[in-house]
Amino acid sequence: MTTYYSGTVIGAVVTLGLLRRVNIMRSGGAGRHVMGATLATAGVVAFCTMTNPLYALWFVLPAGAVLLVLRVCSQLSSRALCRAGLVLCVGTALGMALRIPFAHSIVATTEDYWHLRDIGASLAYHARQVSDTLATRAGIASLCITLGMWIASIVIALAVVRRGKVVHSFIALSACLGPFIVAVAVIVMGSEATRYLQPWAFLPFLALTVLPGVEFAARGISRRILAWLPARESIGTLRAAGVVGAAIFLGVVCALTMPRINATVSVVDADLRCVTDWVDASGRTGAGLFWTMRAPKAYAADPRQIVQVDDQLHAGSWLANRHDAVNAQVTFFITDADSYPFSFPDASPAGAMDVISCGRYAIHDFYPVVAPLKPAER
Template identity: 35%
Template sequence: MWGAECVGLVVALALALLTVWHLDATDRSWMLYYDGDSVLPALVRGSILSGQQQDWALSAVLFIPEMGLYLVLAALGLGVKGTFALNAVVNLLLFYGALRLLSGVVQRERLRAHRVAGALVAFGAMTGFALLESSSGYNDFQLASLLATTTYYSMTVLASVATTALTVRLLKSQGLSRWRWLELVLVGVTAVSSLTNPLFLAWEVLPLGVVLALIAWKRVIGWRRFAFAAALLALGSGLGLLARIPFGSIILRDGPSYVNPGMASVAAIFYPHMLAERASTIEGAVSLTAVIALILISVIVFRGSLATRDAGTAVVSGLAWLAPLAVMGGMIILGQFWVRYLQPMYFAPVCTLVLAPKLFARAPAIFRRLPRKAVTGIFAGLVVACLAASAAATGALTRSAAVVDLDVRCVDAWVSSSHEIGAGRFWAIRAPKAFLAEPSQLVQVDSQFGKYAWLTDRTDYSGAKVSFVVTDSEPTPLVLPPIANTAPSSTIHCGRYTITDFGSPILTIGPASPDPVP
């Protein structure tokens, strides 16, 4: 009975490890280990361990589940880089778990092996997309691999898939239940997800509500059942948004501040340009072609499910084509230029693949003609191959985790030995700060050398002056206080970083700019 589940888990583990191994071996590794946003959990943990007062300035996203997962994994003592690598593998396995839940509810009438196969097909597609991504860029259409990072909304992706599964299960239940576990879990997942990341409303709640209304209009489900499901989603979303109120002091930017409709015309040009740039490479062209194919297939499946009145299939396939269109249109209307907000373009169409055994019902007949021993041998060979691949990937990741970027190590060694406090801009100091034993030794400043309290502990600014500056290759010059023009200094080169040391704390950090956040 559980043999299929074990095989599925082994295959998923192998795919997860191979995916993280690929990311680790390419320029994409910067996103996993050193990116300015990705290192936030390590900064929080370092600040806590160093005994700092906790006074964080965050974006609209609170990263509550992501932070909790990282802190639990960090307790294993694998180091900062090792914990990030393990976190990536766990994120991918959790995504497989969400797909397995979805596959189970939309194919409840089918064999367990079929449900596992559906989840594996979808998970294989997502990891396949990630294997086609290798750049260090954080604002391009390499979206599948963001699932492996700690702060690019991995938990919101998981919550979206889980919410779809719970809603389908609710629609398939007999009658309207009286607040059993299913309703409570759906409200809870929606509330926590809305609390930690309001993007969840745009990625899942609103598109799901539209799909439910559409299939109710087509009489696939009754309007009463639609109203009940919509009420649960609205209740969870409302509770989550209300729960954000106590966090107001640490949310530096929220809601309306992200709306810039005056830039909609520019955004309408920006996204096609980014898509064309992604399609200019072989890997990008394959990736985008596959995504578009999945969206088109989802439209066909959706139309077929309306004809057969299959509510579960209609919800999954409907979201697969509606969510990508909705988020793309929404980001253009809002005048936003962050491609990472468009992740439903990948994970929503991939969810349609959990229906693969159901859509290709005749395929298992091939295996029924094979002798039982042959089938057993095939699965045994698959498990052995996956275990071998997992062992190889684990060994490679373990070796990699022990080697921190040389430039980051150089900066940290000098800063630690100086016992002084220095400053630098966001992208220049985030990676060295994350790996420092005392992260408060590096303070974020803006281009005018003012406070830049963005995804950082504001306790860092308790000291008014610093003695050195860390810069990187960012083209915009860092304007230092006038005293820096005449004070003696020495220069230390650490690869991509340059440390300018003034010997004593003479550089005063100015006030924050009126609108310091990007």
């Protein structure tokens, strides 16, 4: 799991609940509620698609497939299918349209995601990833947990579908079919981005929410909470007491933890300090891959002295200030153990460079040769 996709994960889970609500509503005496839930769902779909089109792969595609399965199983009416399908299609289209005004700031294009000629390469790549994961005990454990949870979601889905309750069937089928559909779609796209397979890490767990015992326990807890709530006239006092209590609790937590946090964040590790001290003293501009240079760039006295590039010396365009690369005179590279081999300037072969070791970092200095940076790839 990666944190920069957390919003997409939350959006997928929230929309699953909203679409579940849309599926079970009838237009009889609850027309306004149906319309409200439908508009809310379409709005969330549009917003999530606008912020990250990957949402369409993680949720819209699997949800559409699950709705069709429910219709084939006669658990969902044609009217409900059309309503839910319309919500997904309109919301996704609107989200993509809302990205148009931001096109000048969006680096990735459709061609960056679709490589239909590379389906075989994608399949081979992911097979190697699985093989490499199985080479370690931690990898074996993680795969066993992932596959075990997915198999459990399949068992739960089969049991739930037999009961014929569309609400539970929709969630259970989304939990078990979603990861498989996403995996197939990623391979068909010819993608080698394993991070796109994150639904395997969270969708199967949603099947647990439709277990009879879990539902019964949730209802029991809800009834107890409602019974415990005070009369309406006492709610104001309760809220005030809650705010005061929360403020006191947060104050105590801050008082106990802030000194330790401040001491921790104030310390720069020796390897990083070695790099930043050298860069600051050089007065020159260097470059590095995103994952390598982001920490030195953040701690350098002048962050513009470190430019983000790829291994072919294209100026970086992912989470980068592109202005840093304009007329940049790069005379050194910063690498670490995970860096790809750079295309070093011909006038200064790797053997003739000064290599400054800074622990996990290495600085390859080829001054006075200047590396010719290429324009950023869109």
